[in-house]
Amino acid sequence: MAxxxxxxxxxxxxKEHSISEFFRxxxxxxxxSGKVRSLTTIIHxxxxxxxxxxxxxxxxxxxxxxxNEIGENKYxxxxxxxxxxxxxxxxxxxxxxxxxxxxFHRYIQQRGQQGIGASGCTLFSKITTGKPITxxxxxxxESYECNVDLDIKSNKPLVTNLKTIELNGIGTEVFGEFGxxxxxxxxxxxxxxxxxxxxxxxxxxxxxxxPDGKETVFIRAVNEMPKKPKxxxxxxxxxxxxxxxxxxxxxxxxxxxxxxxETFSRMTQGKIAELxxxxxxxxxxxxxxKLQWNESEKLxxxxxQIKWMIPELDALSTIGDKQxxxxxxxxxxxxxxxxxxxxxxxxxxxxPFVVEAGIAYGGDSGKAVNQIDKNGNVIEAExxxxxxxxxxxxxxxxxxxxxxxxxxxxxxxxxxxxNFDEEPVSIFVNVSSVYIPYSGVGKQxxxxxxxxxxxxxxxxxxxxxxxxRYISGIKNMQLQETRYKTIMRYISQLSNDLA
Amino acid sequence: MAxxxxxxxxxxxxKEHSISEFFRxxxxxxxxSGKVRSLTTIIHxxxxxxxxxxxxxxxxxxxxxxxNEIGENKYxxxxxxxxxxxxxxxxxxxxxxxxxxxxFHRYIQQRGQQGIGASGCTLFSKITTGKPITxxxxxxxESYECNVDLDIKSNKPLVTNLKTIELNGIGTEVFGEFGxxxxxxxxxxxxxxxxxxxxxxxxxxxxxxxPDGKETVFIRAVNEMPKKPKxxxxxxxxxxxxxxxxxxxxxxxxxxxxxxxETFSRMTQGKIAELxxxxxxxxxxxxxxKLQWNESEKLxxxxxQIKWMIPELDALSTIGDKQxxxxxxxxxxxxxxxxxxxxxxxxxxxxPFVVEAGIAYGGDSGKAVNQIDKNGNVIEAExxxxxxxxxxxxxxxxxxxxxxxxxxxxxxxxxxxxNFDEEPVSIFVNVSSVYIPYSGVGKQxxxxxxxxxxxxxxxxxxxxxxxxRYISGIKNMQLQETRYKTIMRYISQLSNDLA
Numbered sequence: 001m002a003x004x005x006x007x008x009x010x011x012x013x014x015k016e017h018s019i020s021e022f023f024r025x026x027x028x029x030x031x032x033s034g035k036v037r038s039l040t041t042i043i044h045x046x047x048x049x050x051x052x053x054x055x056x057x058x059x060x061x062x063x064x065x066x067x068n069e070i071g072e073n074k075y076x077x078x079x080x081x082x083x084x085x086x087x088x089x090x091x092x093x094x095x096x097x098x099x100x101x102x103x104f105h106r107y108i109q110q111r112g113q114q115g116i117g118a119s120g121c122t123l124f125s126k127i128t129t130g131k132p133i134t135x136x137x138x139x140x141x142e143s144y145e146c147n148v149d150l151d152i153k154s155n156k157p158l159v160t161n162l163k164t165i166e167l168n169g170i171g172t173e174v175f176g177e178f179g180x181x182x183x184x185x186x187x188x189x190x191x192x193x194x195x196x197x198x199x200x201x202x203x204x205x206x207x208x209x210x211p212d213g214k215e216t217v218f219i220r221a222v223n224e225m226p227k228k229p230k231x232x233x234x235x236x237x238x239x240x241x242x243x244x245x246x247x248x249x250x251x252x253x254x255x256x257x258x259x260x261x262e263t264f265s266r267m268t269q270g271k272i273a274e275l276x277x278x279x280x281x282x283x284x285x286x287x288x289x290k291l292q293w294n295e296s297e298k299l300x301x302x303x304x305q306i307k308w309m310i311p312e313l314d315a316l317s318t319i320g321d322k323q324x325x326x327x328x329x330x331x332x333x334x335x336x337x338x339x340x341x342x343x344x345x346x347x348x349x350x351x352p353f354v355v356e357a358g359i360a361y362g363g364d365s366g367k368a369v370n371q372i373d374k375n376g377n378v379i380e381a382e383x384x385x386x387x388x389x390x391x392x393x394x395x396x397x398x399x400x401x402x403x404x405x406x407x408x409x410x411x412x413x414x415x416x417x418x419n420f421d422e423e424p425v426s427i428f429v430n431v432s433s434v435y436i437p438y439s440g441v442g443k444q445x446x447x448x449x450x451x452x453x454x455x456x457x458x459x460x461x462x463x464x465x466x467x468x469r470y471i472s473g474i475k476n477m478q479l480q481e482t483r484y485k486t487i488m489r490y491i492s493q494l495s496n497d498l499a
Numbered sequence: 500m501a502x503x504x505x506x507x508x509x510x511x512x513x514k515e516h517s518i519s520e521f522f523r524x525x526x527x528x529x530x531x532s533g534k535v536r537s538l539t540t541i542i543h544x545x546x547x548x549x550x551x552x553x554x555x556x557x558x559x560x561x562x563x564x565x566x567n568e569i570g571e572n573k574y575x576x577x578x579x580x581x582x583x584x585x586x587x588x589x590x591x592x593x594x595x596x597x598x599x600x601x602x603f604h605r606y607i608q609q610r611g612q613q614g615i616g617a618s619g620c621t622l623f624s625k626i627t628t629g630k631p632i633t634x635x636x637x638x639x640x641e642s643y644e645c646n647v648d649l650d651i652k653s654n655k656p657l658v659t660n661l662k663t664i665e666l667n668g669i670g671t672e673v674f675g676e677f678g679x680x681x682x683x684x685x686x687x688x689x690x691x692x693x694x695x696x697x698x699x700x701x702x703x704x705x706x707x708x709x710p711d712g713k714e715t716v717f718i719r720a721v722n723e724m725p726k727k728p729k730x731x732x733x734x735x736x737x738x739x740x741x742x743x744x745x746x747x748x749x750x751x752x753x754x755x756x757x758x759x760x761e762t763f764s765r766m767t768q769g770k771i772a773e774l775x776x777x778x779x780x781x782x783x784x785x786x787x788x789k790l791q792w793n794e795s796e797k798l799x800x801x802x803x804q805i806k807w808m809i810p811e812l813d814a815l816s817t818i819g820d821k822q823x824x825x826x827x828x829x830x831x832x833x834x835x836x837x838x839x840x841x842x843x844x845x846x847x848x849x850x851p852f853v854v855e856a857g858i859a860y861g862g863d864s865g866k867a868v869n870q871i872d873k874n875g876n877v878i879e880a881e882x883x884x885x886x887x888x889x890x891x892x893x894x895x896x897x898x899x900x901x902x903x904x905x906x907x908x909x910x911x912x913x914x915x916x917x918n919f920d921e922e923p924v925s926i927f928v929n930v931s932s933v934y935i936p937y938s939g940v941g942k943q944x945x946x947x948x949x950x951x952x953x954x955x956x957x958x959x960x961x962x963x964x965x966x967x968r969y970i971s972g973i974k975n976m977q978l979q980e981t982r983y984k985t986i987m988r989y990i991s992q993l994s995n996d997l998a
Contacts (some may be wrong), residue, residue: 006583006640007586007639008586017598058504099517127739129792130793130795170506242629
């Protein structure tokens with residue numbers, strides 16, 4: 001029998017960890033797994049923040065990404081935008097406190113939401129090069145430069161060398177040095193990520209300076225800001241017991257009924273009366289701060305028993321079918337294109353979402369392969385799927401994604417495409433929602449919710465039907481051409497014979 | 500152009516979140532996705548803690564799990580052990596502070612490590628039923644009962660109703676009520692989880708009381724504690740720049756050389772001399788607290804340039820080939836069994852791990868299916884893979900797991916198994932390491948590290964070769980039997996004819 005140890009001894013070492021320490025040990029949860037993906041993750045986090053900030057401030061974004069190789073698997077990265085800037089008193093927390101942000105508690109569609117992205121980059125810089133990051137920013141009221149470091153033990157920022165500087169116009173530039181990275185021109189790399197970002201954000205100009213000196217500019221295709229998403233009230237069908245209880249306990253209303261009407265979308269006196277009818281056990285005159293768990297649970301059940309108007313859809317910000325078409329023409333230069341924006345739908349009963357889809361055929365569509373198949377034919381390109389959630393490209397975890405699942409289920413032959421893997425075709429799908437159910441914190445795949453899969457399928461099939469007419473048109477033309485050639489051969493033979 | 504908003508307005512709402520709030524919104528990251536899996540997750544967390552506590556205290560574990568249905572998708576769960584108990588002053592943090600634990604900073608092989616499991620359960624109880632959990636514990640010095648609640652905003656515990664009670668012997672019992680669960684007898688359910696736990700922990704007695712009243716006891720197969728893992732020093736090849744820097748800055752040694760010798764396994768004066776030779780730029784007499792990032796980086800590089808003895812392997816705690824064999828016989832009742840314990844190996848250059856594998860054939864091995872195939876033959880069972888990491892069963896995410904990958908690559912025909920999906924065969928694989936590289940925080944799959952995959956393959960193939968002899972033995976016997984029957988038929992025919 002082994003030596004026995006009692007509880008007091010075991011608990012001598014009891015300690016608490018900070019969230020920064022947790023993510024330091026679990027950085028793969030933030031997308032830092034593999035050198036190529038880690039680099040794309042950093043670019044994604046910074047560019048996403050820039051796009052969100054510009055959108056919130058009503059500014060057409062101009063973003064410059066510069067990447068330089070500075071050592072073995074080491075790169076310096078700079079991302080500069082023309083956004084609203086960051087007040088210097090907040091800059092430390094923005095870049096060096098994990099789980100701090102401006103976007104919590106708001107029921108609004110935005111790219112970033114959890115206050116992890118930018119701080120995660122600072123953490124990754126620290127654990128791979130030991131360096132702080134450098135920020136240059138101007139808000140119009142102040143222009144400054146500073147270094148920001150992250151104290152992992154306390155999850156607190158250390159801002160140093162803060163000084164006023166001159167900057168041209170407002171905006172933010174973040175500069176950092178990172179290790180354990182690899183720049184690669186693959187479909188998981190930065191070039192592809194920014195190309196897709198330009199596709200889904202046609203109001204944005206993005207400039208990329210690659211480590212080999214190559215410079216690419218994706219110029220904005222439209223000069224209009226996208227429709228701004230609004231913060232809306234939650235819908236009664238999209239709430240759970242615990243959230244309802246928390247809202248109620250924070251409320252300053254005197255009566256439960258007034259609290260419900262003030263808090264929820266589609267809630268009226270008439271609906272309160274309906275709720276009373278299905279759940280007579282609840283006193284709607286009670287103070288909301290006194291609501292008990294089991295009452296909250298009964299209310300949530302009652303919500304599900306009556307009919308509601310669908311949620312307000314102002315919170316959804318789509319790209320727009322015209323914008324997608326212009327952007328796809330601009331970047332893929334296809335021979336044919338069809339784009340569909342579906343009407344908003346809801347999943348889980350109360351969470352609204354919209355699917356936009358497009359199919360581009362020919363030109364630079366698809367993924368270039370230039371292989372020769374077993375019959376000796378040249379395959380120039382294979383079909384590819386461009387996945388987006390709230391306009392953000394998803395490059396990884398495709399097999400876990402509702403978009404992939406929906407598209408895999410489509411019978412392409414019906415739409416005139418014999419083999420998806422051998423055709424120059426790009427399928428574009430963007431899912432917009434206040435609440436995208438990601439399958440992981442890396443946010444690279446949309447969870448396979450049946451309602452979402454079905455809606456994507458319908459959207460892509462809508463595009464497919466239009467494509468089918470185009471392809472059968474080509475085939476008719478080819479058929480006519482063959483007939484013409486055959487006749488011409490006869491005629492030429494005939495004229496020879498006659499001669 | 501949309502209305503413009505400046506930075507000050509945007510940052511008015513700047514807030515910080517607690518780690519509890521984060522996991523409340525991302526509970527799927529802790530394994531709370533789907534009703535069946537959520538229930539298994541809760542049992543897993545509590546049972547794992549019980550096993551670790553018993554192991555640390557040197558006690559042969561007796562664990563009782565009782566599950567009762569108390570409403571629609573609602574269950575009460577009780578897990579009781581005979582472990583060392585928890586001192587009442589720590590009970591709040593153990594069960595209601597996410598990221599608090601006794602096991603950080605220790606280089607030792609244990610099941611739980613991150614201080615998330617038990618607090619995650621309390622969080623899940625709170626958000627699905629609003630109830631606190633109840634603890635009854637005795638450490639030998641005190642016996643008490645109390646309720647523990649988790650304040651999500653602050654990630655702090657609320658301990659209420661603490662009172663002294665009488666308990667028989669030492670141990671801990673946790674009782675909670677949970678919603679959004681489903682009890683199911685599938686291969687992802689609690690019964691299967693505990694059966695596999697009994698397989699990989701043959702020194703443990705586990706009793707399960709199911710919601711339908713069924714009672715199962717998996718009685719311990721061996722009466723010896725497993726070899727206790729030791730905390731060992733890290734190996735120079737298993738350290739990164741940032742960790743080395745952190746260790747150095749915490750050191751009280753006067754000289755870098757002494758710090759290195761004291762901190763790392765296999766580090767000697769001779770090795771310091773070798774390091775000096777490959778990296779003359781480093782002053783080994785400097786105070787470790789003054790070590791700079793780039794010096795730490797050079798050191799880590801230098802570590803990789805010289806030869807080291809492999810890491811100390813005392814930190815590894817295996818099940819043991821004899822124990823696995825006894826456990827598999829006890830539970831699967833097979834006709835044939837072969838078990839292999841491989842020698843420790845390292846991955847990523849410096850992290851030791853051991854693979855144990857077993858194959859059971861016939862009896863209750865495999866997964867019962869009882870289907871009829873297209874040729875009309877009855878298939879009674881299909882092959883299944885029992886995956887374990889540090890003796891903990893892995894039931895989910897099989898496709899992302901090194902064990903699945905290794906086994907998929909095996910040509911079963913070589914080992915006399917025609918079709919893995921149609922044979923009564925169970926493959927048991929346990930990977931033990933101080934640092935298991937899980938592919939996600941749900942800890943249900945081992946990352947596909949080449950060194951680990953290869954070692955699993957070799958272990959299973961070792962077992963396969965022994966199995967092959969057995970199966971060809973059966974075939975020979977069947978062949979002989981056929982011959983015997985044929986001869987007997989002739990003889991019987993002959994005797995009839997003669998008659």
